[in-house]
Amino acid sequence: MGIRFFIVVLSFLFSGAVLAAPDIEKVRASIPNIDTATLKAELAKNENLVLIDVRTVRETNIVGGFIKGKRSMIIPRGWLEFRIEDAVKDKDAPIVVYCGTNQRSPLAVQTLVKMGYTNVRNYADGYPGWLKAGLPITTRDAAPNSFLYSKPVKVAERVWSAIGETSPSTYQNSGHNNNLSFVIGDDAVMVFNGGGSFLLAHALHDEIKKITDKPVKYLVYENGQGHASLGGSYWKQLGVEIIAHEDAAHEIRERKNGILASAQNRLKDKFFGTDMIEPDVTFSDKKVLDLGGIKVVLQTLGAAHSPGDIMAWLPSLKLVISGDLAFHQRLLPVFEDTQTGEWIKTWGKFEALGAQIIIPGHGTPTNMAEVTKYTKDYLVFMRGKIGKIIEDGGELGDAYKIDQSAYEHLDTYEFLALRNAARIFQAMEFE
Ligand SMILES: [Zn+2]
Structure with a gap:
């Protein structure tokens, strides 16, 4: 009886209670995958396509960068669940995930789907495929071996x-x-x-x-x-x-x-x-x-x-x-x-x-x-636009609607455009 009980416990431990390594082939087959040509064509059509590199920043630095895109970002696989909702608020946004060897990105796609993202695909060729095709990359750090972002x-x-x-x-x-x-x-x-x-x-x-x-x-x-x-x-x-x-x-x-x-x-x-x-x-x-x-x-x-x-x-x-x-x-x-x-x-x-x-x-x-x-x-x-809004008796909400798209290509635009509009409006109200 003792030994039988022990076997039951053992078989329990090695069945449901133990997390098995993912069968990566199965995962790859269960998700939508795209190749280099498709990604290139889609990026050309839609610059707002969200590109997520799930490698670590250190890896991207070592191999020279990640895929260039207006909404291209690095969110390491281990941080995905914690950071994605800040980075991509729209659950229906088109997202393409990639890594280096097509192992982490299929799992990342699964995770995002479970979290409610509806339009996520895996770029199966990954960064090496993109690089081999000579397509544009960008780098987060021009001097990866120094604390400096770039050398003097x-x-x-x-x-x-x-x-x-x-x-x-x-x-x-x-x-x-x-x-x-x-x-x-x-x-x-x-x-x-x-x-x-x-x-x-x-x-x-x-x-x-x-x-x-x-x-x-x-x-x-x-x-x-x-x-x-x-x-x-x-x-x-x-x-x-x-x-x-x-x-x-x-x-x-x-x-x-x-x-x-x-x-x-x-x-x-x-x-x-x-x-x-x-x-x-x-x-x-x-x-x-x-x-x-x-x-x-x-x-x-x-x-x-x-x-x-x-x-x-x-x-x-x-x-x-x-x-x-x-x-x-x-x-x-x-x-x-x-x-x-x-x-x-x-x-x-x-x-x-x-x-x-x-x-x-x-x-x-x-x-x-x-x-x-x-x-x-x-x-x-x-100041010209906001002065006009104030003159016409407009409100803060109108300042948010100012078309700043002439400056949209600038870095930090997405962080600052609306905040700038609000702060200038609030200051100009009292001028
Ligand atoms: Zn400064």
Whole structure:
């Protein structure tokens, strides 16, 4: 009786109670599959097709990227159930899932179907098939072996910039979502922006040391935001003098705890060493740094994106490191304290500088005409539309309906377009 009971228990354990490995062939046969030609044709027809790569970000970095598409995203298989509902709200949206070897993606399709998604298919050829066909890919990180999103590039003689991802700050980009620039003088190096974390600033310093043996003497914060100042924690311990506008210093004092908490939440282990350090030196109007052989004018031209916005103007090169005054390739964000009307006025003074090279706060280095298109022209457009709505007695709901599609190709559009409309409306009501 004892032994029989034992056998019953054993057979129970090895039947229903044990989760069997999935029969992947069966799963593949039970779901809709598409090939490379079909995916290519559908993407050409419908740019809103949702593409989900269920490999890990690390894998995509190692093999050079993932499939390019307007709604192309990486959601690792292990996070799918947790993240999909935030990423794709419409359960009837057309979704194509893929991976590397057609093992995880069929299971991911099954999961999404169980969760109520009605139009999910498996791209069976996966990333290798797409790559082999020479079709467009994109990369989340241009410098996968560094905390930097991309390594510094030379913009002009003595001037370099590590261009951040034109996206919100994420764990993947290690908070490198704005431009971290540096100017090399005969005596000293000035770094413009601390970056979003201690490790990011450290990675930037590693790159600077490969380019010059001159010491970093100054760190400048473009304003009081996290991605300007959190990396100050790295530079501070090296004794680098930190400089910012007095309003930025005030911002840091007021908002430090909240900014640190959200950075920690986002960066997790990558938050290591990060703190928000107040500047050692502040100024209200202008401060000139002589780096030896090159002068840098740190100055504010007036209110713009956020309190304490400053730029670094290099008259001998006709080059401006503009900070968040100027945006390129991504939609600018309007914050609660952003003064859009003043920003346009400040822009006039900016244009009067006669700068020929602009390293914007976000996006690749460019010229005045380009940043004007992405920054001032957008502000003028939005204020024009919203001014008209207010004049006609319209409401907030009308601001949401403004057709901003001329800017839809810009990165961060989907995060910011409606929020910008609301914030500009709410501010203009009281102007
Ligand atoms: Zn910024």
